[in-house]
Amino acid sequence: MYRKILITTDGSAVSQHTACAGVKFAQQMQAEVLALFVAPSYQYPVYVEIVPPAYPSEEEYLAQMRRMGEEYMGSIMRAAEKAGLQHSCMTAFSDTAALKIVDVAEQQGCDLIFMGSHGRSGWGQLLLGSVTNKVLSHTSKPVLVHRLIREPGT
Template identity: 80%
Template structure:
């Protein structure tokens, strides 16, 4: 049914558990996996006239965020490989994470977007996460929203 599933992660504990559930779902479907971490774009300081020496350059920032992305993607990619799935990880840069998720799903021809109901910025169990809600409203692709009943570690 699904040949390629986009699994998102923001690096939070909840997101990692959701991503692993996505890997299990992909295994059941026999689908390939693309794991995506969206990092914020580089921001120049407000006081652009004088950039403090300790402020990272754009190149330093991008390199650091790629390392962070690899850390966040690593456990999910290992789980996919252990499950015998073809998988790929991608760190993308955007200030609007939801729109980047939709864009990557289109560009990489994913059949399904698998994401958590809440991530790093979730409001407990009260509201659907803002990124998830925006993805749902901006894509015509199917989105499987995974909801953890209990927080990881409880």
């Protein structure tokens, strides 16, 4: 039914558990897995006239975020490989993670977006916003939302 599934992660324990569930789902479908980590865009310091010496250059920042993304997506890649699935990973940069997820799903020809929900409701959801809700409202692709009943480790 699905040939290519986009699995998102932000490196949190919740998203790692979601990613494992996503790989299991992909295995049932015998679908290819594309893991995605969206890092914030590089921000130039605007509060001073001279860049502080400890402030990372844009190249250093991008390299560090790519390393972090590879670390976050490593468990997804290992699980997909163990399951015998085709797999790849990608680190993207954007200050609007939801829109970037939708764009990547379109550009990469994904049939399904598999992502987690922290399960916030009421004021927490309203005040904090939700990448998952924004993805749902900006894509015409199917989105499978994996919701944990309780936090990992509890």
